[in-house]
Amino acid sequence: ILDFHLSHKTNPEFEFTPNESTSKSIWRYLSTENLLGSIENIDLEDLDRIFIIEKATHERNYTEKELYDLYKKFQFNINQLLSVKQSYKLLSNVEARALVYQGILITSEIEPKIELTKILKDLFIKDGIQNAFKDELSKILKEIDIYEVPSNYTSFYNEFVHKEKEQESLTKIKINNKIIHQSKLLNYFTEDITKENIEKDLNDLLKKIKKDKKYYISTKDIILIESLKSDGVQVLKKYEDFYQIDDSNMPTDIQFLIDNNEIGLVLLRLVEVIGQDEIQDIGSETLYFIISALNQLDIDPLRNKILLKVLPLKVKKYN
Known part of the structure; x- marks a missing residue:
């Protein structure tokens, strides 16, 4: 893929017509970069x-x-x-x-x-x-x-x-304020809520949960908080040590592409990581680096769509 990408970027006359034997990864690259004829x-x-x-x-x-x-x-x-x-x-x-x-x-x-x-x-x-x-x-x-x-x-x-x-019909989100990633903080990704309001809600929730010695902060909790922080929501200094960030699961090649703002290739790699799995079935650690990549690239619409797919508790919606 990298050789193919370099050929596309360095050769102004680059042309490629995929055929039935063309690999899926090349097809995805061509589609992502709008190179399909x-x-x-x-x-x-x-x-x-x-x-x-x-x-x-x-x-x-x-x-x-x-x-x-x-x-x-x-x-x-x-x-x-x-x-x-x-x-x-x-x-x-x-x-x-x-x-x-x-x-x-x-x-x-x-x-x-x-x-x-x-x-x-x-x-x-x-x-x-x-x-x-x-x-x-x-x-x-x-x-x-x-x-x-x-x-x-x-x-x-x-x-x-x-x-x-x-x-x-499984679209109604059931809010559970006892768990961070199922709390009313999710409303930020579905409604027009100011950063000031969500900031207050976040810090109030962290204050409440920090008092609960039995609460275990999960990877999904961290994913939600880090997404809010990526959008400029401030966490009070006294809660900054509430959890530790582990970026070791981020593949080095993906981080390299992010650092070079290769958005198309990053998205292609994320598609390869997800593969044939349903996004809801992806493990929390893999989900973390996927969301982290989208946060770094400011691809908020896609990030929000994934977050609302995997974080909330959903119940039947009755009319």
């Missing part, structure tokens, strides 16, 4: 190239919007559009997905629309690129009222919509 003028007959784009979308290097805008450009005859369920079987996998997607867009009746949506989902699964039809799938199904879904498609509908809505 535009697909606006891609040759629609170059099906191998379009499959590479589908695969890159599955790996979240291209956006789904870019892929589906590309599908809309395919030219099909009227007979194909009127008989999508039969016609797609005679096409290549790429063309089949484009035809079925166009069929979904022009179909207004609920049952055939859901049927085509399921066919398209299966076509993506067949080629192992199901994540390329994730956001768009949700968007299509959410436009359909659950009460209009035919009984033979309720399982499919619920699998991709009901489950998601249930996850979204």
Whole structure:
């Protein structure tokens, strides 16, 4: 990656077209640095190239919007559009997905629309690129009222919509002022609260907790406090020795990139560290250096999103 990065930075005529054998780390670098070529003028007959784009979308290097805008450009005859369920079987996998997607867009009746949506989902699964039809799938199904879904498609509908809505319902944060990282200090990352107010809340909480000899300050507590301090929130001098900072877990290569303000490469390395894991499953020590890196680079929106994902206690939100 470093050699690739240096080639990009030192050669003004640097060009690179990724292919199916290009490593995931290079794809991520190209995506982070906005070096992926535009697909606006891609040759629609170059099906191998379009499959590479589908695969890159599955790996979240291209956006789904870019892929589906590309599908809309395919030219099909009227007979194909009127008989999508039969016609797609005679096409290549790429063309089949484009035809079925166009069929979904022009179909207004609920049952055939859901049927085509399921066919398209299966076509993506067949080629192992199901994540390329994730956001768009949700968007299509959410436009359909659950009460209009035919009984033979309720399982499919619920699998991709009901489950998601249930996850979204876990958005109410339950404040627990007995634990720092679950306390009302979290409101700073979700609301427009002045530093003065959050500063008072922080020091009041530290005063209360310091009196509790049984309280064990956790890594997550430190993550929250250090994030506030990174934003300029002041901790009273008498609480500065409340905990010790251990930066030994920060990989030296990441710190080097931070010191050189290589934001794109830092983000790429953090993606590699997280890998296939859910952010909620990352260990506290790893989470600490991820947040520390974002604090040093002042990438607050991403930091806040991660903090609100991993720190609070969440409960069901009932309307």
